[in-house]
Amino acid sequence: MSMPTAHPAGTDAVRDDLVAFVEQRTKTPVAADVDLFGSGLVSSLFALQLVVHLEQAFGVEVAGPDLTLDNFRTVDAMTALVLRLRAGDD
């Protein structure tokens, strides 16, 4: 497998943080695979708050081609992005 593999505990920690963040903002239980924008749970303007949170909470920088809504559509997609960007820092 060519993609770097993160430790499973890291995956869970990232996912749990993101679920908590989205649930706190939307005041609604959120599944990790639900389309946040398609479901109407959050406005598109909230997407940037997700970007900023991701950067501040996990010490990554989202730029260039990574700055696309598809990377923030679900908690799972955001988790994958964080893990990929962290792996790139190693």
Added chain:
Amino acid sequence: MSTPRPEHRLAVLGAGTMGAGIAALALGRGLDVLLVDVDDGTLAAARTRVTVALRLARLMGSLPRVDGTGGAAAGGELRTSTAVADVAGCTAVVESVVERAEVKATVLAEASAAVEPGTLVVSNTSAIPIDELAGATRSPADVVGVHFMNPPYLIRTVEVIRGPRTGEAAMAAVAVLLAALDREPVVVGDGPGFVINRILQRMINEAARVVAEGVATPEAVDALFTGCLGHRTGPLATADLIGLDNVVDSLVVLHERTGDEGYRPAALLVRKVRDGELGRKSGHGFFEHGSPL
């Protein structure tokens, strides 16, 4: 192959929410921008706001993402100034100061005196008739209204207002500028509130009265408009996005110029503005929005 950078040099007067947003739109399309405001602190805050806006617009795919090839996608250069006279040499001026006729007239008069006659002068007024503002300038034929929606870098359609004295050359110039900004113009005639705010501000005002009278909660008002009528956002969420201070200013303009009591700002709106509950920009209006970005 990268898109070449456009030849426009745009001046934006007023570095508030809309001015910074318009600057971000232009920068993201590769135009160089001079952002002017009387207040240094406002200009400093606008630089941050422009950076955030560019990220949001690129995230949403509304502006080209930086692709490393240079050209328009790399963005224009942002300069700032506290002197309106610095607009000399710009190819177009966009006025976006506070929605008060006397302030806009003063700024437009100063800007039109600084640029070459024939330079496009745009007002982003929400409701003040374009001919009233054009009358304050050296060359009324150069003045066109362009009512950008908030946020201007995400909403493509703009309301373009042709005043009775607006010339053909100015209409042609605004079409070229809006094409460079990738905006979609809808041209309408002049008058208080033009089309959008003549209708929208009255609806927001009535929605605020409905809430104040206890007839419905803000959530219920908006749920009816989104659920029953299919509006993307209800009137009160729209008001929060516009900014309740701007809503009240626009209502005052409409009330003063039409005498129609339906435009007299609702007491609830006035109270919210007095208490600093301005909508998204302050984090709270009719709804909670969290910390402003």
